[in-house]
Amino acid sequence: MTRRRSIAPVRLAPGDILRLGLIGIRTHKLRAALSALGISIGIATLVLVIGIPASSQRALMEELSALGPNLLRAEPVRDRDPPVLLEPGAVGAVRRIGPVTDVSAVANTHVRIRRSDRVPESDGAGLSVLAARTDLLPTVHARVASGRFLDRGTARFPTVVLGHRAAQRLGVSEIRADRPVQVAVGDTWFTVIGILAPVPLATDLDSTALVGWDAARDRLGFDGRPTAIYVKADENRLEAVRNVLAPTLYPQAPGLVNVSRPSDALAAKRATESTFSALFLGLGAVALLVGGIGVANTMVISVLERRREIGLRQALGASRGQIRAQFLTESVVLSGLGGVAGGVIGTTATLGYALWRGWPPVIPLDATGAGFGSALLVGMAAGVYPSIRAARLPPTEALATP
Known part of the structure; x- marks a missing residue:
């Protein structure tokens, strides 16, 4: 089969x-x-x-980033008796906050700047002389219009960088290597090495003269205490940084430190x-x-x-x-x-x-x-x-x- x-x-x-x-x-x-x-x-x-x-x-x-949505400014409350003083190590303390990406500071030296020593000492042209850290420009999105900014070398010597309006009031239009310009800062002659372009994010710097942190301590009697701190942080955690910034800078009385609110550009x-x-x-x-x-x-x-x-x-x-x-x-x-x-x-x-x-x-x-x-x-x-x-x-x- x-x-x-x-x-x-x-x-x-x-x-x-x-x-x-x-x-x-x-x-x-x-x-x-x-x-x-x-x-x-x-x-x-x-x-x-x-x-x-x-x-x-x-x-x-x-x-929108150019508008500095992630930039905060912290400073002690003014007109207090006794005055609120930040610690010299305040910048380092802020830098240890996790989401912080950049931090810099300026400090009022309480001296006057004059175009010449023949100008009366009482005439400061409404300008402030600030001690500035060398990392200030990238933190506040500023740039130099003429010359250069302070660096590790020049910050130790009597050199100064003028804000945009400060340069106009002092009659300094440009920086030339063959024709150096000097101004009287307190009782010391400082050489102008740079002029800043207008700073939209920190307009108060336009009317200031910036000297090196070390030069201010050595020649102007600066005590090393910052009076304004600029902080850049991760945008997603900016509010959290703002909440801890004042306690970090002045833990004994955080309410005595003013911290700017985030820019509307962030929203x-x-x-x-x-x-x-x-x-x-x-x-x-x-x-x-x-x-x-x-x-x-x-x-x-x-x-x-x-x-x-x-x-x-x-x-x-x-x-x-x-x-x-x-x-x-x-x-x-x-x-x-x-x-x-x-x-x-x-x-x-x-x-x-x-x-x-x-x-x-x-x-x-x-x-x-x-x-x-x-x-x-x-x-x-x-x-x-x-x-x-x-x-x-x-x-x-x-x-x-x-």
Whole structure:
């Protein structure tokens, strides 16, 4: 008695399934290109709607950062008897606060500055002489308009840097190496080595003369106690720093230290960031949805057009799983090609538009990668129904399709 052998379907390797999935793309190149174009437009739109606003946001954030939203100023309450005096080590104590990134200080030397020793000592032109630390400029976002600022070398010698208005009142317009300018600070001649540009974040410095911390101690009788401390901290923890700043500077009576409140620019930055984040998510989701619908529509049409091919493959022994894998692979490949093209198009367009507007270009690599991954997921989701529909077609019905 002859035993019948059951014929098991041939198991296809992943490479074979990929080649089968590429059949529809190779034989219908125009339709495949249009299908990939749909998803590429979606991904390019995703990159654009994230990249262009992100570049605009970066430009806006830089403008708001220039306003010093993370800068605090602390000083003792004035007109107290006895006066409130900060410790000489106050700057070091503030620097130990975790979220603090920069800290510097100035101190009133209580001496007058004159253009010449022939000017009466009572005429100080309304200018203050402050001892300044060498790290003051980056802390308060200041810059030098002419000459240079105090450094470790010059801060020990009788040198002075004039604020913008102080230089105007003293008649000093520029610093020239061949024509040094000297001014009388107390009873000592100091050489002017720099003039500051206007300081928007610390306008009180515009009407001051800044001398080195060591020079003030050695020549002006300065006791080393700061009278104003400038602090920059992490924006997300600025309020926490503000709360501990006064107790750190004057623990015996924190209420006797005034600390400025955070700038309104900080609230503007936070509002801008949250608004842009919601916009990015919304526009990106819409773009992906549009691309996914396009791929799904293309795959359904592909199944309808290729019924006879499906029936022939089933008649030759292809299993339903192999049919599903073929059309699902085709859908994923189309979406992947569209994702790559969309990423390139979106990145190029974002870069060009940002440079044209003069913004710092922000190429959202995470969004581009997420867009490509999303394209593959969308392709899988869009190909599930068409692949199942193709696998369920009876061979006789599929072959009878005209």
